[in-house]
Amino acid sequence: MSVPAADRGATKVADRAVRRIAERAATEALAPGEVRTDRSTASVRGRRARVDVAVTLPYPAPLDESGERVRSHVAGRTARLTGLTVPSARVRVRELNVRAAEFGEPEAAESTGGVRARRPWSARRVPVAVAAVVAAAACGVLLYDVLSVHAAGRAPARWRADFTEWLVTHGPHRGVWPGAAAAFAVFCLGVWLMVLAVTPGSRGRLPMRPPLSGVHAVVDRGTVAALLREAVSGLPGITRARVRVGRRRVTVRAGLAFGEIDAARAALTETAERTLASCGTARPPRLRVGLRTEPAWRAPARGGVDG
Known part of the structure; x- marks a missing residue:
């Protein structure tokens, strides 16, 4: 007894597979390496597939012509490899990639006086703001107490007298570990601030080749x-x-x-x-x-x- 082909099962192409095929097809539309894809989507409904591909195209180039070539190639290639019907493919140009040949190689730019690529310097706003607020608050409290003693004739604040007495009795010259530990902590804080001041930071970023003089990427x-x-x-x-x-x-x-x-x-x-x-x-x-x-x-x- 033979079973009809339609009753033996069905083949379903996943959305992810269609998306991968569409992305690979987009990169094949132009010269190798000129098209990059990002955040593409695909949905399969029955025997029809809808494809949405976000691409990066080379610059300079006619965008309408390049986009149409990518769109037609994605639609045809996806339909041929998946066996699905792709009525249309949507192509969104998210970014333009400057061709290195238009501006010369990086070595040539540097030899003609171009700017050498360097790591970006971090502003470090948070550490600077915290250090400035703490230092300003401490100086303000100390200045208020000193002025109240010398200008108004008041007795020094209890906390300043106790702190001065503690420093005299627990200083590093006394060989007591709390004073040595506090001095070491202040030393480490100073070293850390110096390192922040002389290092560029932004370790999560890599410098790119400058396409033009004065451009940093x-x-x-x-x-x-x-x-x-x-x-x-x-x-x-x-x-x-x-x-x-x-x-x-x-x-x-x-x-x-x-x-x-x-x-x-x-x-x-x-x-x-x-x-x-x-x-x-x-x-x-x-x-x-x-x-x-x-x-x-x-x-x-x-x-x-x-x-």
């Missing part, structure tokens, strides 16, 4: 990590990816569910290097890639399959 390390994680997660066989971005090193660790280990490691390294280079950092961090097989991974069969 930075990128958050969290943004770089998110771009790397999204790029390597779309590779075949990669099930999970952890990315850690430091000031001088980037570590990418991924898990492999199926496929050849050497080919997957090469694809992982190439994708990570390409994505890291597209971030445009002035001093690209060193890349370290780690790949481990998942518990369900099995070595691919060698040779053909007998029927």
Whole structure:
């Protein structure tokens, strides 16, 4: 007894799979590396799919022409690979990426008097405000007590007399540990304030190559990590990816569910290097890639399959 094909089951393509395909198709519409995707969505209703892709396009370029090429390629490519009907694809241009060739390489800009990329300096408003408020309050209270003694002839405040007596009897010269501990705490506070004054701070940001003289750009390390994680997660066989971005090193660790280990490691390294280079950092961090097989991974069969 044969069962009709329509009653044997159904194949459903998940929204996430359609979104990944649409994002990859958007990056293929123009030259390699010119289109980047961000915050894309896709929804599947029956045999129809709606796709919304946010992209970064190169500048300068005709936006209407580039956007139309991306839109048509996303719609056609997604429909061909998923088997679904894609009536239209919505493309939103969120950002423009300045082409380095339009302004020359960073080395050339520096040799002609351009500004060298440097780490941004943090204003450190919170530490400065706290230190200023505490110092102003302490000085104000002490000044009020001194003026009340010398101008109004009042007796010194009890807290100032007790504090002066405590300092005399518990000073460092007395060999008492509370005074030594207080002196050490004040010393550490002074060192900390000096370090804040001479270091740039903003450790969560990486300087980017300046496209023009007088232009300073930075990128958050969290943004770089998110771009790397999204790029390597779309590779075949990669099930999970952890990315850690430091000031001088980037570590990418991924898990492999199926496929050849050497080919997957090469694809992982190439994708990570390409994505890291597209971030445009002035001093690209060193890349370290780690790949481990998942518990369900099995070595691919060698040779053909007998029927």
